Amino acid sequence: xxxxxxxxxxxxxxxxxxxxxxxxxxxxxxxxxxxxxxxxxxxxxxxxxxxxxxxxxxxxxxxxxxxxxxxxxxxxxxxxxxxxxxxxxxxxxxxxxxxxxxxxxxxxxxxxxxxxxxxxxxxxxxxxxxxxxxxxxxxxxxxxxxxxxxxxxxxxxxxxxxxxxxxxxxxxxxxxxxxxxxxxxxxxxxxxxxxxxxxxxxxxxxxxxxxxxxxxxxxxxxxxxxxxxxxxxxxxxxxxxxxxxxxxxxxxxxxxxxxxxxxxxxxxxxxxxxxxxxxxxxxxxxxxxxxxxxxxxxxxxxxxxxxxxxxxxxxxxxxxxxxxxxxxx
Ligand code: TXA
Ligand code: MG
Numbered sequence: 001x002x003x004x005x006x007x008x009x010x011x012x013x014x015x016x017x018x019x020x021x022x023x024x025x026x027x028x029x030x031x032x033x034x035x036x037x038x039x040x041x042x043x044x045x046x047x048x049x050x051x052x053x054x055x056x057x058x059x060x061x062x063x064x065x066x067x068x069x070x071x072x073x074x075x076x077x078x079x080x081x082x083x084x085x086x087x088x089x090x091x092x093x094x095x096x097x098x099x100x101x102x103x104x105x106x107x108x109x110x111x112x113x114x115x116x117x118x119x120x121x122x123x124x125x126x127x128x129x130x131x132x133x134x135x136x137x138x139x140x141x142x143x144x145x146x147x148x149x150x151x152x153x154x155x156x157x158x159x160x161x162x163x164x165x166x167x168x169x170x171x172x173x174x175x176x177x178x179x180x181x182x183x184x185x186x187x188x189x190x191x192x193x194x195x196x197x198x199x200x201x202x203x204x205x206x207x208x209x210x211x212x213x214x215x216x217x218x219x220x221x222x223x224x225x226x227x228x229x230x231x232x233x234x235x236x237x238x239x240x241x242x243x244x245x246x247x248x249x250x251x252x253x254x255x256x257x258x259x260x261x262x263x264x265x266x267x268x269x270x271x272x273x274x275x276x277x278x279x280x281x282x283x284x285x286x287x288x289x290x291x292x293x294x295x296x297x298x299x300x301x302x303x304x305x306x307x308x309x310x311x312x313x314x315x316x317x318x319x320x321x322x323x324x325x326x327x328x329x
Contacts, residue, residue, distance in 0.1 A: 251275030
């Protein structure tokens with residue numbers, strides 16, 4: 001097999017983790033599916049490839065990457081220690097959509113952690129992602145496979161929209177949840193959620209005994225610096241995002257609008273300016289389709305996307321976090 005890109009510069013799209021792993025082991029950047037969203041990966045032992053991820057995404061240099069592992073033995077080379085309470089989280093949620101922040105091994109390259117003393121680690125449950133990492137026999141650093149600021153990629157075609165001609169290979173496959181992993185900081189006590197995700201706060205609280213977890217809502221940057229990535233504009237389509245809640249009436253529908261929501265009452269809502277809509281069956285369906293809907297709206301030249309804020313329970317918390325971020329300047 002030749003590892004060079006096909007002549008027309010479009011990436012090789014394969015369903016073979018074996019083929020994708022050969023690109024990674026050759027020092028290339030490869031996109032791959034996980035149960036959350038697609039990742040844009042490089043082996044952590046290839047500094048240049050890791051740096052290339054930042055360049056390809058247009059990612060700020062102070063926004064560290066998540067390191068993906070295939071089995072627990074790979075964590076030892078990355079972190080100083082795994083606190084006992086964090087082991088409970090690992091047991092309950094790995095492999096899965098939970099990223100944990102630990103004190104890092106000092107030997108770990110700064111291009112992965114952006115000079116922080118901590119490192120983010122996740123063991124994905126997706127069969128193809130795990131197989132890919134296992135075949136490379138090296139952890140894979142990967143942010144979401146989207147241009148910085150854009151909605152994450154939940155389908156192979158989204159990766160193509162952002163990186164066609166720029167990466168040599170995409171491992172194709174299905175994502176499951178459609179939103180990124182939950183990020184929990186285990187590097188100091190009490191542990192805290194830095195980013196909501198499909199592993200819900202309720203589930204985490206059930207595992208950690210009192211005193212080990214804080215869900216303080218309004219975090220003050222001074223006593224609690226959030227994930228570096230959370231300060232940037234994120235998840236945003238070109239269209240303007242307008243949020244509304246179930247009880248609010250849709251008073252105005254600007255020209256070339258789209259609507260996404262979960263309230264069944266919206267199914268009958270019609271307006272001459274409304275060009276397309278998606279009414280989710282439940283919170284999981286909303287999460288799974290949100291980013292794909294944003295991207296579809298951009299392709300259709302939609303000017304405004306009206307988004308219903310769902311109830312903040314289960315994955316609803318993660319949805320609200322994403323929607324508010326997408327709507328912010
Ligand atoms: O589901 C996911 O987490 C996906 C898939 C590909 O695994 N990845 C993902 O990566 O969403 P990314 O880079 O888009 O988001 C990672 C988040 C960023 O907000 C980043 O700032 C934060 O994790 N992060 C990484 N390392 C950190 C650290 N040491 N301390 C605090 N936050 C960190
Ligand atoms: Mg991202």
